[in-house]
Structures are given as structure tokens and as C-alpha cells.
Amino acid sequence: MRFTKDHEWVALEGDIATIGITAYAAEQLGDVVFVEVPEVGKVVAAGDSLAVVESVKAASDVYAPIAGEVVEANAALSDEPETVNAVPEQGGWFARLKIADPAQVEALMDRHAYEQYLSTL
Amino acid sequence: MSETDLKRTPLYDAHVAAGARMVPFAGYSMPVQYKDGVLKEHLWTREHAGLFDVSHMGQARLRGVSPLLAFEEVTPGDFIGLKPGRQRYSLLLNKKGGVIDDLMAARPDDDGLFVVVNGACKDNDFKVIENELAGQVSVDRLEDRALLALQGPEAAAVLEAHAPDAVKMAFMDSAAITAFGVDALVSRSGYTGEDGYEISVPAADAERVWNTLLADERVRAMGLGARDSLRLEAGLPLYGHDVDDITSPVEAALTFAISKKRRDAGDFPGAARIMKELAEGPTRVRIGLRVLVGAPAREGAEIADENGAVVGKVTSGGFAPSLGAPIAMGYVPPAMAAPGAKLNVIVRGKQQAAEVVAMPFVPHRYVRKV
Numbered sequence: 001m002r003f004t005k006d007h008e009w010v011a012l013e014g015d016i017a018t019i020g021i022t023a024y025a026a027e028q029l030g031d032v033v034f035v036e037v038p039e040v041g042k043v044v045a046a047g048d049s050l051a052v053v054e055s056v057k058a059a060s061d062v063y064a065p066i067a068g069e070v071v072e073a074n075a076a077l078s079d080e081p082e083t084v085n086a087v088p089e090q091g092g093w094f095a096r097l098k099i100a101d102p103a104q105v106e107a108l109m110d111r112h113a114y115e116q117y118l119s120t121l
Numbered sequence: 122m123s124e125t126d127l128k129r130t131p132l133y134d135a136h137v138a139a140g141a142r143m144v145p146f147a148g149y150s151m152p153v154q155y156k157d158g159v160l161k162e163h164l165w166t167r168e169h170a171g172l173f174d175v176s177h178m179g180q181a182r183l184r185g186v187s188p189l190l191a192f193e194e195v196t197p198g199d200f201i202g203l204k205p206g207r208q209r210y211s212l213l214l215n216k217k218g219g220v221i222d223d224l225m226a227a228r229p230d231d232d233g234l235f236v237v238v239n240g241a242c243k244d245n246d247f248k249v250i251e252n253e254l255a256g257q258v259s260v261d262r263l264e265d266r267a268l269l270a271l272q273g274p275e276a277a278a279v280l281e282a283h284a285p286d287a288v289k290m291a292f293m294d295s296a297a298i299t300a301f302g303v304d305a306l307v308s309r310s311g312y313t314g315e316d317g318y319e320i321s322v323p324a325a326d327a328e329r330v331w332n333t334l335l336a337d338e339r340v341r342a343m344g345l346g347a348r349d350s351l352r353l354e355a356g357l358p359l360y361g362h363d364v365d366d367i368t369s370p371v372e373a374a375l376t377f378a379i380s381k382k383r384r385d386a387g388d389f390p391g392a393a394r395i396m397k398e399l400a401e402g403p404t405r406v407r408i409g410l411r412v413l414v415g416a417p418a419r420e421g422a423e424i425a426d427e428n429g430a431v432v433g434k435v436t437s438g439g440f441a442p443s444l445g446a447p448i449a450m451g452y453v454p455p456a457m458a459a460p461g462a463k464l465n466v467i468v469r470g471k472q473q474a475a476e477v478v479a480m481p482f483v484p485h486r487y488v489r490k491v
Binding site: 054 | 158159160161349350442469
């Protein structure tokens with residue numbers, strides 16, 4: 001699993017990257033009450049808005065850490081947005097992207113580096 | 122504004138020690154939530170008792186030969202008719218009939234009029250009152266007092282041990298009583314739609330009172346997040362968002378704050394516009410919306426008719442924890458304002474079905490008779 005400074009995680013299997021937000025991000029957001037996941041087929045560049053998570057107070061964008069095409073979205077989150085708080089780094093994933101360049105994932109932080117980064121916040 | 126410029130309430134240290142997330146609000150560093158988070162805090166207040174630090178709000182005594190009479194010059198309320206021991210919701214109006222602020226004014230005792238105004242507006246409000254009522258009243262700000270709100274169905278039972286006189290009060294009663302062993306100004310009112318109290322105590326006693334209340338297992342600390350979602354469900358407008366200085370009380374659906382006596386006399390600021398709107402109807406009016414599908418519609422989201430034509434704007438909105446659904450307040454033409462009217466809200470470019478509903482969204486549970 002790789003991580004971004006915006007607190008997204010990426011898990012790569014072959015050329016499919018699953019994307020979610022970290023436990024730290026879920027904690028910061030507070031109780032998630034609504035999730036908007038992307039449509040299958042949507043093509044995103046790195047840094048594009050991929051999903052929106054809403055807490056009681058505010059809406060926050062989730063950005064695509066890497067470029068790719070959405071091949072699956074986590075539809076279960078529309079009925080159970082609280083999954084994002086409960087298991088952010090497992091069942092709380094937002095979308096799976098078919099990616100062109102796995103090297104983009106390798107360039108992201110590993111867990112050790114991400115935890116180092118968190119300790120500076 | 123940097124963190125160091127922010128003012129602190131007498132309870133700042135208590136908030137930080139309790140693990141609150143502090144944010145800038147009305148020039149103060151204020152708790153937006155504690156460890157439980159907004160959702161749990163909100164539901165706790167609806168079921169038990171929530172404790173809020175609202176010391177950022179402006180408290181003042183208006184003193185003079187006839188402060189009640191004078192106050193009628195800047196508001197549409199019947200203050201001559203305000204009996205000792207009672208409190209009234211009112212509006213500070215400008216000459217164009219816009220709302221400078223909404224406020225509570227009370228007679229807890231014989232010492233003039235005790236007013237509580239919004240924190241973000243207080244400096245301007247008190248300046249306006251001083252200027253408009255120069256020579257009639259003095260505005261004596263109570264900077265040395267904290268203000269706490271205890272809200273929820275268990276608030277009265279909690280307060281009974283510390284302020285026995287408070288449980289004899291009814292909704293919108295105001296009294297100068299001994300509470301927690303000190304001189305307190307207490308009203309049975311609040312900003313959540315629940316039964317509850319607002320309690321003004323000397324700043325030096327604030328932390329002791331706060332900790333005494335939190336030691337009761339029925340009481341939990343509430344941040345500004347829960348305060349906002351609770352008032353939204355209660356249909357209560359937030360000044361600066363749902364009401365501002367170009368909005369009239371008629372547009373804002375606050376005509377109840379224009380007393381009959383004053384309406385008959387037409388002698389309040391902005392009366393020309395307001396009387397015309399009362400007679401002919403305003404061009405837009407504040408409504409409540411249930412968002413039927415999709416994301417919460419938040420402040421600034423456009424409201425459209427069923428054909429997609431934009432007809433208004435959301436002024437505050439979010440997820441209603443007690444309803445488990447998104448709700449909003451906003452302004453639309455009166456022809457579209459009847460409960461049941463089908464409208465759309467536009468969120469991130471998508472039209473989402475919504476329906477006009479009567480406010481409050483969650484019934485008020487005020488204790489009007491004791």
C-alpha cells in the first residue's frame with residue numbers, strides 16, 4: 001500500500017489500483033454521512049477529484065493520486081457511508097482504477113514514510 | 122487572522138484539555154467538536170443534555186431612564202410590554218428594513234434590559250445601539266461574564282441540584298438567581314429546539330461551573346458543529362447566513378418578531394418596506410427543504426424548479442443527524458414556498474430532488490408551562 005500527502009492510499013494489484021483514504025483522514029473528517037463515488041469509465045488525471053466525502057459539517061474532495069480509468073466504484077458506500085470511518089483502509093475504498101503507469105504508484109510514500117510524514121503534522 | 126490574534130473565552134483551557142478541535146469563529150478560538158464528533162454530540166443533546174460554551178456572544182445591560190421604550194426605536198418588538206422575568210427574541214433593524222442582528226432581550230431583574238447578541242456582530246450591534254439611542258441608554262457590556270448553554274431533555278433535572286429556582290422557570294422566562302453559588306442570569310431558552318437554559322456567570326466562575334456540569338454523567342460538551350446541526354434541525358436561522366442586513370424579517374419568515382402593537386403603529390426602522398411586504402408579500406421567502414436523494418446541499422447551492430430553472434439559493438444546509446437525511450434552508454419566490462412543493466437543489470452540477478417542508482424539521486420541545 002502507498003500513500004499521499006493528501007491522505008489517500010493506493011493498493012496495486014497488476015494494473016488495477018484500489019484507492020481510499022487513510023485512517024488519519026477518516027478521523028479528521030469525523031462521521032462520514034455521504035459518499036459520492038465516480039462513474040465507471042471516468043478517466044482521471046493525477047490530482048483530479050475522484051470522490052467526495054461529506055461529514056455532518058462539510059464536503060471534502062478525494063483526489064486521484066494517479067492517472068487512470070475507473071473500472072469499479074464502491075457502490076456499498078451509498079447505503080453505508082460509515083464504512084469509511086469503520087474500515088477506511090479496507091471496505092471503505094472508493095474506486096478501482098486501471099492505470100497505465102505503475103511507476104506512478106511506486107513513487108508515492110510507503111507506510112513508513114507516510115507515518116514519518118504524519119508525525120510532522 | 123492568525124491563531125495568536127484570536128480571543129479566548131474563559132473556558133479555552135478546559136476545551137483544549139478535553140481534546141476539542143479548536144477553530145476560529147467570530148474572532149475567537151472556539152471548539153468545533155470534542156472527541157465524540159459532531160454526530161454523537163448532536164444525538165446526545167437530543168436525548169440527554171449538551172453543554173455549550175457561548176461566551177463569544179455579546180452580553181450587555183442597556184440602562185437609562187426608559188431603556189424598554191428606547192429599545193423599541195431599533196427593533197420591531199413590544200418592549201414596553203415585556204414583563205419582569207420574561208425574555209423576547211428580537212431583531213436589530215436598519216432603516217432599509219434589513220436585519221443588523223437577531224438577539225435576545227430580557228428583564229431578569231429591574232436593572233434595565235439584558236441583551237445577548239451574536240458574537241460576530243457584537244461590536245457593531247452595541248455601536249449601533251449606542252449611536253441610535255444616544256442620550257437615552259448606556260450600553261454596559263458584560264465582558265467579565267461567561268455564557269453557557271445547557272440544552273436537552275435532561276437539562277432541567279441536571280440544573281435542579283445547582284440552581285433550584287431554574288426549574289420553576291418556563292420557556293423564555295429570565296431570572297437573576299443564585300446558581301452554582303454565584304449570581305447568575307438564567308433564561309430558559311436556547312438554540313437547539315430542545316428544552317434548556319442559557320446561564321450567564323462571572324468569568325472567574327466559568328470553569329468551575331463547566332466542570333461541575335460535565336461531572337454529571339447526563340451532560341456532555343458540545344462544539345459549534347453540533348450547535349449548527351441542532352439549530353438547523355430546529356429551523357432556527359443563523360445570522361450572516363440565513364439572515365443578513367439586506368434581508369427583511371418578512372423574507373426571513375421572522376414576522377413573529379414584529380409585535381402587533383408595533384405593526385399597527387408602523388413605527389420601527391424600515392417600516393415602509395416591511396409593512397409593504399406584510400401587505401403584499403415579499404419577493405422571496407425563507408423555506409425549509411428536505412433533500413430527497415443525493416448529497417447534502419450546503420450554503421451557496423442553487424435551488425431550481427422542477428424544470429431546472431434556478432429560483433433561489435441555499436443559505437444553510439447539511440446532514441440532519443436526528444433525521445438521518447440532508448436538510449437545508451434557503452430562499453425561493455413565495456409561489457414555490459408551500460410545504461410539499463417539489464424543487465431541485467443543484468450540488469456539484471447535479472439536479473437532486475428536494476421538497477419544501479414546514480420548519481422546524483425536528484419538533485421543538487420547549488417547556489412552556491411548569
